[in-house]
Amino acid sequence: MTTRPAIDAARLLEQHSGDIAAAATAALLEKDPGIRSRFGDNASPVWTEHLRQRALELSTALAAGQAHLFVSRVNWSRTAMVARKVEPGDLAASLDSLRTAIQPYLSGDGLRLAIESIDAALVAIDRAADDIERCTLDAGLMTERVALRYIQAVIAGNAIPGMSIVLDAVDDGLSERDAILKVLLPAQREVGRLWHINEISVAEEHMVTMTTQRLMAVLASRGKHVPDRGRTAVAAAVAGNIHEIGIRAIAYLLEFDGWRTIYLGPDVPRSDVPAAIECFEADIVLLSLALSAQLPNLQHTIEEIRARLGNGVRIMVGGNGLNGAPDLWKDLGADGYAETAEAALRVADELVPVD
Template identity: 45%
Template structure:
């Protein structure tokens, strides 16, 4: 990351709304068919979407990770396809944004932004990714996940809960119920929301039911003997989703740790205070979106400033999936892709 990229990232974040408004106006003026597709709300919708692209662009520049912006453009590409919006609209919006930034940014700030936007536009010249199948209906666990979702989405949370509890009572390990039923089901809900196939109300119902079910399952799990170690698990500030963090906390608890679940969107200072209050040996910080990664860096910096309680720091979450080596750049001690890997890595970090 160069000084020029840092300067550009700062400028983009500060002026995101203004640049987005200019790009939206340019887009709709040059492409009346786009304006017609979005109707009366076209300006507001595109201003919001382009402001998000600008913040994502700034994050990739700040962290020196172009892949983060490519991944977000691919995410938008899939969302456009799911909502049957022509991909040409996405291309046109990025071209409008590139033109505005080329005109409005100071000369030293232009090259970095232009390079990432050109790279993103090149992504659109490649075949679209098909996406991974989140639930496999050919497996018993996949069929259970689908049955669970169907019951909850039909308004029968009790039936969905009983389906999973019956499977556990019949011998399915709690870890398997988490990793092969509930986690895939929750990801499928995210996919359906992303595709515009369900709304926020349905997502909330499933998430609430899953959280309640996890509490019941955690009490049924066979626990290892206490190991005398404490882990604090939290979603970074700005990350409002804490299902993954709850899974982490439960898996550490099952493995014999004292697990403290702080929940969603925890500010850096509060996380550092919790480490001291609970005498934590390990902190696990989760981020779902790339734009939350600077907050992860802030949190790690706050944790490193604790003098009387040195603590090991591990990171995880979907935000890291597009740049697996980023955890080292941010200053963490480790990274894990899922809850089981997090427990194994946590044991290594604390015992090492």
């Protein structure tokens, strides 16, 4: 439940995130000289950026009335830091500094809620175990075995053989739809885990992601499409979100199911979304966000659609940034939400039944 003080505090945190981060970093480095010696000349820029992100995440969690979104982001950072040999104590010390640095900007209930969220995050990271997240793929399943072989081949620099591993499975009877749903999407999640725990670099993640985009396009054009059933969907990742595999996969799967699909791509300016809906007379728009920090952009996009088009178009939202907050879509003014691609197809069918 969002309250007025939480919304005001969220606005102030967003507005002053730069100053708060600078003050918190200065206090952190003064209090803990060990951090400066461990990070060298990078100490100030690295921790300022880190704390600016924290302030923005705290802001979006307060605005959404979901403190646990902040806690889960801090936990995420802890895992990434431990994997990169950053002392967990540094993260706790940085949150202490953040707690002090927000005090000149917030007051009353807003300040209390912000401090409660920071304290909850401190408790969570103190209790967190250091065990590394385990592989999500099950080599006992044919599709996930293919996903593992695909990742290994591409990271070894063999993109064409990697794509062949998946295409051979299709020749052996796997549908193009399942190749996307059960091989490529799980492969992408596994690549995210490997990057998070510092097992692969950003460049290696990019190699797989680029190959997945290439292969998804091939599968999407080869797969069986049911005839057009007269429904149009617009799909986009909201402004600031440059993750596009998930939403693009859903766009392709809708096409398999006979939807006319207008895929706008990543990072779409909010005013371009209603224009596309109008231009293509869409029945539904699907909006994707990857990080909770992108919630304000999602909210603004929905507001812009409603302001220009009223309730004439169905709005469905989803993406990693909404995981763990399954009811938030209602507060955002959307008509539906789904956590996975399969569920997205079901909800789209419910929201826009065939005549």
